[in-house]
Amino acid sequence: MLEIKNLTANIDDKTILKGIDLVVPDGEVHAIMGPNGSGKSTLSYVLSGREGYDVTGGSAIFDGFDLLEMEPEARAAAGLFLAFQYPVELPGVNNANFLRTALNAQRRARGEPELDAIAFLKLSRAEAKRLSMPDDMLKRNVNVGFSGGEKKRNEVLQMAVLRPKLAILDETDSGLDIDALKIVADGVNALRGPKFSALVITHYQRLLDYIVPDRVHVLAGGRIIRSGGPELAHQLEADGYAAIVAEAA
Amino acid sequence: MNVTLPLSQLQAGAQGFLARYDAHGMAPQRTEAAALFARNGLPGPREEDWRYSLLRPVTDVRFVSPDDAPRDVSDALARLPKIDAPRLIFVDGRFRADLSDLPAGVTFGAPAYGASNRPDQHKLVALNTMLSEDGVTIRVPAGHDAGTILLVSIGTGNDVSFHPNHAVTIGDNARLTLLDIALGDGVYLNNPVLSATVGGNATLTHLRLQQEALGAFHLSTVYADVAASGTYDSFALTLGARLARMEVHADLNGPQASAHLNAAQLLGGQQHADFTTVIHHAAPNTASRQTVKNVLSGHARGVFQGKIEVDRIAQKTDGYQMNQALLLSPDAEMDCKPQLEIYADDVKCSHGATIGELDGDQLFYLRTRGIAEAEARSMLVRAFLSEALDPISHVDGRAAMEAAISLWWDRHAQ
Numbered sequence: 001m002l003e004i005k006n007l008t009a010n011i012d013d014k015t016i017l018k019g020i021d022l023v024v025p026d027g028e029v030h031a032i033m034g035p036n037g038s039g040k041s042t043l044s045y046v047l048s049g050r051e052g053y054d055v056t057g058g059s060a061i062f063d064g065f066d067l068l069e070m071e072p073e074a075r076a077a078a079g080l081f082l083a084f085q086y087p088v089e090l091p092g093v094n095n096a097n098f099l100r101t102a103l104n105a106q107r108r109a110r111g112e113p114e115l116d117a118i119a120f121l122k123l124s125r126a127e128a129k130r131l132s133m134p135d136d137m138l139k140r141n142v143n144v145g146f147s148g149g150e151k152k153r154n155e156v157l158q159m160a161v162l163r164p165k166l167a168i169l170d171e172t173d174s175g176l177d178i179d180a181l182k183i184v185a186d187g188v189n190a191l192r193g194p195k196f197s198a199l200v201i202t203h204y205q206r207l208l209d210y211i212v213p214d215r216v217h218v219l220a221g222g223r224i225i226r227s228g229g230p231e232l233a234h235q236l237e238a239d240g241y242a243a244i245v246a247e248a249a
Numbered sequence: 250m251n252v253t254l255p256l257s258q259l260q261a262g263a264q265g266f267l268a269r270y271d272a273h274g275m276a277p278q279r280t281e282a283a284a285l286f287a288r289n290g291l292p293g294p295r296e297e298d299w300r301y302s303l304l305r306p307v308t309d310v311r312f313v314s315p316d317d318a319p320r321d322v323s324d325a326l327a328r329l330p331k332i333d334a335p336r337l338i339f340v341d342g343r344f345r346a347d348l349s350d351l352p353a354g355v356t357f358g359a360p361a362y363g364a365s366n367r368p369d370q371h372k373l374v375a376l377n378t379m380l381s382e383d384g385v386t387i388r389v390p391a392g393h394d395a396g397t398i399l400l401v402s403i404g405t406g407n408d409v410s411f412h413p414n415h416a417v418t419i420g421d422n423a424r425l426t427l428l429d430i431a432l433g434d435g436v437y438l439n440n441p442v443l444s445a446t447v448g449g450n451a452t453l454t455h456l457r458l459q460q461e462a463l464g465a466f467h468l469s470t471v472y473a474d475v476a477a478s479g480t481y482d483s484f485a486l487t488l489g490a491r492l493a494r495m496e497v498h499a500d501l502n503g504p505q506a507s508a509h510l511n512a513a514q515l516l517g518g519q520q521h522a523d524f525t526t527v528i529h530h531a532a533p534n535t536a537s538r539q540t541v542k543n544v545l546s547g548h549a550r551g552v553f554q555g556k557i558e559v560d561r562i563a564q565k566t567d568g569y570q571m572n573q574a575l576l577l578s579p580d581a582e583m584d585c586k587p588q589l590e591i592y593a594d595d596v597k598c599s600h601g602a603t604i605g606e607l608d609g610d611q612l613f614y615l616r617t618r619g620i621a622e623a624e625a626r627s628m629l630v631r632a633f634l635s636e637a638l639d640p641i642s643h644v645d646g647r648a649a650m651e652a653a654i655s656l657w658w659d660r661h662a663q
Contacts, residue, residue, distance in 0.1 A: 073617075084617075
């Protein structure tokens, strides 16, 4: 599914990613944990194609595509989804229209027929209901006036409607209370299956109690310094990052 | 009548022009206007209100009066929005009965010269009054809902200048939507004046679509006098003309009178467009709303000047003014000048201005959802404009504006 080899990247000539090697097979959920400044968000932005990041070496192959050569919209159509740490507000853009435009743009790019308004409404309402989102969130402007929890739920709603093959969740747990965390986790778990993989980026182990990963990777100083099973997250929670970073050094 | 002087020389020739008119026994307003024009000429760069919009490109053209040769305007007519409503078509400033569909309650005549037509207070109004050949007077009787009327100006080029003068009177408790469209081909000057009188509890919805030819000049002046509880509800979309100025004077003369002067200017290339408003709160509890949006690409320059005057008597005035510009190119420019003159002590007046580019984070967000860059940009521009367009409740009028914006965007998407 996703195979990253020796990936290096700079921002403003400062090296942030110093050689990432990571394989996320089909159907698996991997967690990336790491202290602040370790390169977690940079990795998610580089994979999704944000401007301002210079990829200086390495490769990222996603479902047979050379991800790093593609425009952000082409990566999305290929099945990549980034759930933002800070979802962007779009004043004047209706949430339902936005989501339908996105879904149909992806379907067009894949040569699939577009969804008409009624079919889309049915789909989006059903998904919104599953995420305990009131219907009116679809009628509001994208993320405008949403609480932190509502913004994160809106990200998961988009993911549920767009049905990516690989979702990158960038600190989706930040700013969530425990109830919202459960709803978001349920939303992600509902998508799990042999054709869905996820890269869950988080600072804390808490989210991983609800989205139980197949593998956990520790990112520090721009490298993955340790990988293990879900128990690694518990060890991090108990011992802190410093112990593992020191051990790896 | 055949004026072939450039406007810059017309001032000196105005007395001679006047003499010719006198021979034809023209309206006394013309005599007065010609004298005023001879004395004052055109607005110049030393005038505070004209600092950002220089008329030099206009004064250099050797404009001619429309001749009587028949013009084929079928192309322009085909570009009009398909709206089932009576239409008044003016070609080069002259009313064309053969192309029009007369609504009831409308009278025609020589220039309308409405009550607030004030050549002594405005140089372009003096020019208009002096040269005006035609215009329409629309009177909506008290209590009558006159629906929608299209008022269309078509310029045919060939350096023609025309100066239609219209008057609209809305009786007490009456309503009218005027869909006011200006378009054309080639080089011409359209210098219309429209004087509107809005009665007690009456509403004039004035939806303006300025789609003049890109070689044309559009200099328009609107006066709206609004009585108690009346509303002058306007939206003006500027897309065309090489040089454009829309100037609106709204006088709120009775309690609860209100004016909405919303506008959008979408410009590219070397276009220059100026939206200038003067809102006079002359009675208590009056309200004004202005949301002005500018989208500027290429070397375009947008100007917004918004003056709000609040008389001492106009307590509880509620004024809101917001001007925002989206610069799509590093060479585009926006000049914005809010002016508040407040003599009452219990008023709420707010104003603001922002100028910026398309937001990179918003673009990236849309693109990560699979929306291609061009479509993402279009969505964000539409979203930016929506605040000015959303107050338009007239369904056909709104659709016409949206269609015109789509056409503009298709040409200017970059």
